[in-house]
Amino acid sequence: MTLTRDGIAYRVAQELPEGSYVNLGVGIPILVANYLDPQKEIFLHSENGILGVGPRALRGQEDLDLISAGKGYCTLISGACLFDQTISFMMMRGGHLTHAVLGAIEVAANGDFANWRVPSQAVPGVGGAMDLAVGVPNTFVAMNHVTNKGQPKIVNRCTAPLTARQCVKRIFTDMAVIDVARDGLVLREVLPGLSPDEIQKNTEAPLKVAADCREIDVPMTFKGIQLRQ
């Protein structure tokens, strides 16, 4: 049993404190938006010039000039602001956003990570991933723990083209929450039913088990069996 994609997103959302300014990448990260605590004031950033992205626009109420980075029609929350790409990337690269949640192809024990190009991809595209990774103080990765083929994605050294070096602070997967510490990876939380040994078996890089390592606290609805080939 592992966590569903929504389960990973739910767990990441618990990690974002009031006053966070957060950029969410495509894939599992964008699902985090669905689980933010409405009691907390948290601003979502979109690289094309929004701080305060709201829910997707309802059908029939789309504003053609208002889209988020994934090109979907969006809304703004109260207190949102709009700006151009120069200001937007100053927020990202300049360390003003507090959190970035990104997907990854691989994360290495030293916080290097790769998320922008799979080697088989015909046409390369990089977008804003590298700017977020180098600039945002809390760069989190949200991803499945292993590939579809069961290969570890948390590795000693990345083999896919790097997005940035030594920038990932915390990894949230369908099995565990892992911190990237100065001297290696620290297992902080495990999915109920899995042992630290089982997490290690699915992780290439060595894990140190935190003294206060505990179970991931997510509602039962997010725990499911994901079939792997």
Added chain:
Amino acid sequence: MIDKSLATCAEAVASVFDGATLMFGGFGNAGMPGRLIEALRAKGARDLVIISNGAGTGNFALGALFGDGCARKWIGSFPSPSAAQFRDRYLKGDVEIELVPQGTLVERIRCAGAGLGGFFTPTGAGTELAAGKETRVIDGREFLVEKPLSADFAFLKAHRGDRLGNLAYRGTMRNFNMVMATAAKVVVAEVDELVPVGALNPEDVHTPGIFVDHVVQVARHPRLLEVEARDEEKAS
């Protein structure tokens, strides 16, 4: 009297020459100068170098400009998976790619507009996009040396403009338009509405007219008046 307004998009693109370097504003369809690009396609040009964040989608405007085979090189950050015409040209070897991280693209353009000779960025250091680039260690951190990026023409889209070239945007139209307005020899803006001088509140002018050479009022391209099909996976 200063009058930067032009009657048609055809006039606005008439001086584009073969081999020219062009910037196009826009992120997705927001702030994309669809009519100007279509006028450029109608006029025809060859060996263009195109600077834009994405590489267009679908069978019109930027995507179709690549499909027409007008470009020999693209400098940008993110060709969408649906940029089929661009992909086909690239895979045939017709178009060269200079891939630039988005923030570096923005800042290279800003540098050109600001009269600077370059800048140091941590973005891309230690990655394959650093290949061939000069590096500099500042206070123990490695930076890439990046150079300014300018163009012969910049084609922009704004919501409202006046004959002085002052521009105002709405929603997420500002994106690359504001910075590109500063970095080309000839800057042309397509606007939904050309308003009399004084009608734009000075507090709400986003692009000062000094940066803009021509303004064309034109109804949006019909394809830019449709709500695009939803793809929940594209959500961001």
